[in-house]
Amino acid sequence: MSVPTTAEDRLVREMRRMKESAGLSYEKLAALTHYSRSSWERFLNGKKPVTRQVVEQLVTALGDEPNQLLDLWARARLEAGAPAHPAPAQPATDRSLPRPGRPPVRELAAATAFLAGLALGALLARAGRRIPAASHIALIPPHPSGGTP
Template sequence: MPRWKELPAETSNSERQLLVQLRRLKDHSDLSLAALASRTSYSRSSWERYLNGKKPVPRKAVEELARVCGTEPTRLIVLYDVAERARAEAPAPGRADEPSSPPRSAQSSSPAQDQEQGQEQEREQTPDQDQDRDRDQGQDRDRDRAQESASTLAPASVRPGRTVPLGWMLAAVALAVAVAFGAGVLTARGWDDEAPAEKPGPVAAGAGYLRGQTYKCAVRRQDGELRAGHSDTREMLLDINSTGFDVVEAQCLLREKGFSPGVFDGLYDERTKGAAKKFQQAHHLVVDGIIGPDTWRELRR
């Protein structure tokens, strides 16, 4: 069986868990991507993009994959909902506010030709070119601001056609750059103040996690539930190869409940999964070794 490609580094933890489960389900069914395409409403190239993390997998595709493989889709839908919520809470990439006019050639052309050429270029542009165009527009606007500031701050005695002393020119450029940089900082701060505070969630919980480091467990009861101080999640799904502070929290709570995994390094390995299974069996939960909302609820009691 061929090995799967490594998922993109920017793939979130919740999205990664969903794709791992979908890959396992596809592998256990012995169905090729072409076979999936013939039995579902999605093409072979679409399944390749979904399962390799190149494009978010739709909810309908998750349900159809479960149906084709003959499994209950409930757990996969829970994983999908968590990943979808994480994508919705992630900040969207910024875009430029104003489009720029299409580039002109070195030779002169009529207004009708310019309009026709601009419309043709706009039709041929792809999403990636749109992003490059927006980035270039932003750079052009920054240069225009710097030039305007330089012309404003130049001495009154300087007139077109006269030679500008090098010292004056360098001083004006340096001052214009400093003004532009300060304006950018103030604008960024204004945006930060106006933006809503990010809610703590499964993705943000693992910030600052260092793989291979052992963490301390200081379990205490707070607001009527047990907490180890590494994460406050009650719904993150943890399975083999999950990493981060959510895993450290689960390891510490398992030890507190008498089912110690022996390690507290934030890596959900076989030892941690074995301890989770024993805990689930003792509390009459589904014994699958996957820590989800039901297992979290019992761990925090």
């Protein structure tokens, strides 16, 4: 007697088969997508729900057509009582997007540096000091003897 499988089980099994037939490790798959190695391991072992974005990124990483896998995903969603048509995903090939669940570190660092500069400028202006322009800073060449003058 066989155990009945759900559409989610079939989806995960097919995704795992596709990964294995492409000869990809979890690390290589993570390098090709916006998801980490551990996330892929959880998706493909059925420990974490598979989203449309996960399906699209796997298909894009493998260079396959998404139709069959997206049909399986839609059946799994319907079987679970969820709508099968959420908002379209961001393009899977755009590596400039942060990985889900991770803060956009570069953007946060740039914003923090900008705000710190504004705060410093405001403090100096309040203290009555002017920030010298770069053209007014004297550049002193090194002494020919290698030491200080």
